[in-house]
Amino acid sequence: MSSARPHVSDQERRTRLVRRHLLAPDTRADRVEEVAASLIGLHATDPASVYLSARARMREPSVGAVERALYDDRSLHRMMAMRRTMFVVPDHLAQAVHESTGRAIAAKERRGAQKFLLDGLGWTAERYEAAEEAVIAALRELGEATAAELGAAVPEIAERVHTDAGKRYASSQAASGRLLRTLAAERRIRRGRPRGSWTSSQFRWSAAPEGEDTPRLDEAAAKAELVLRYLARFGPATLDDIKWWTGWTLTATRRALADAGAREADLDGATGYLAPNDDERGPGADGPEAPTTALLPSLDPTAMGWRGRDFYLEPDHVPALFDRNGNIGPTVWWDGRIVGAWSQRRDGEVVWRLLSDIGAEGRSAVGAEAARLTAWLGDTRVTPAFRTPLEHELRTG
Structure with missing residues (x-):
């Protein structure tokens, strides 16, 4: 790693975030595959988040465009990856993501399912x-x-496993749940169109095409590639950020950084890492001409992109925006910062509340974006899979 330690301020990190994550109007994408690539993958634990994350970053967003990429063109792959989380990953990154994170997760899934x-x-x-x-x-x-x-x-996969018999939290689970999840993690089967609307999590399944196997990548090389991709889109980032985002051990993270040739940067006294060819005053260093707003869904990749979030999120706002397990709800962004939350009420209206003062211009921009999102959603109702205190309050208030 280079001994040079360029300084990257919090302001510059926010500027990079806005532009590299396609949140400024002049950076919007034409295709959903571009959106997924700009973030490495779209969080897909909550199916609606895939569509809402894409919508926030596309010039002409549509549900149909996302569905075509997922189910017709198969240019996006839904897979279990970083941190044992479901992601939607563009085709050209799927193999590296699987070899660097997914394969180990699949092996763990198999052991657990068999037991x-x-x-x-x-x-x-x-x-x-x-x-x-x-x-x-x-x-x-x-x-x-x-x-x-x-x-x-x-019929055998319809058999049910009963757990905690005689207790108030006793439950049962069909064998199919664990078995299908394992096969999907191994990429032997894949999720197809859901039953119902695009917000549904009840997927149809199909077998992976025969003869589709590609040569395995070397795990170390795959990890180095993933780190380079991450730093190009999320850098600079700390060692703790990278370890958390990937779900790797500290040793594996350090080796991947070394193999990737990452160079150190000074983050106001903390050590961060940049991709080797990332000029700290290069693309992303110069901000948009005016502040920009965005309404991002729960578990959006930008909100969940770093473990150390102080440069874009006030620590005092965490209890209102996250659930007890660390899942973030729908957020309001202004000029590269999380400044509030939003929710959709039963009548379809998107409502929001600010936790920071962003002035009249900011409030007007957020209101206009909320109106656009209300119109885009139309008759569709979106309820986050993980409810957070402020989102719940907005929905029921």
Whole structure:
């Protein structure tokens, strides 16, 4: 790593965030694939967030454009990746993301699923593997199927595991849940169109095309590539940021930074890292001509892009904007900062509240953006999967 330590101020980091994450009007994308690439991936734990994150960054956003990329062109891949979180990743990054983060997650998923089903149902390892092969065979015959439809075709995966019997929190889970999640993590099957609208999380499943396997990337090389991609879009970032965002160990993170040739930067006394070819006064250093606003959904990749968020989020605002597990709700942005929250009420209106004073110009811009989002959503109602205190208050107030 270079010994040079250029200084990057918080203001410059916010300027980079606005431009590199396509939040300024002149940076908007024409295609959803460009949006996903600008953020490496779109958070997809909450299906609606994929569409709302894309909408905030596209010149002419539409639900149809996202659906075509996900389900027709297959230029976007929904996959379990960084931090064991669901992401939608552009095709050209999918292999590196899988090799650097997803493959280890898939191996852990397999161990957990086998233990859950072997212990819970008394299956043998051979029966587990036979059930997997039967599911894939059924999907090749059916083309697409929901978990319930697969349970009818492969009855053993409809068997239920009962846990905590006799307790008030006793529950049961079909074998299909763990088995399908593992196959998806291994990229042997994939999620198709959901049942219902684009906000639904009840997906249909299909088998991965035969003969689609690509040569495995070297894990270390894949990790170095992912770090370079991350620093190009989110840098400068600290070691803790990168470790948290990827979900890697400290040792793996340090090695990936070294392999990537990352160089150090001074973040007002803290050590950050830049991509080796990133000129601190290069693209992203000069801000937009005027402050910009954005209404970003829960778990948006920008809001969840760093562990150290003080440069764009007041610490005092965290309790109102996050749930107890660290999931951020829908946020209002102004000039590269989170300044409030928004929600959609039952009548469809998008309402918002500021936690910071952004002046008359800022309030007018946020109001106009809320009106545009209300019109874009139309009859669709969006409820975040993870409710946060201020979002809940706005929705019911």
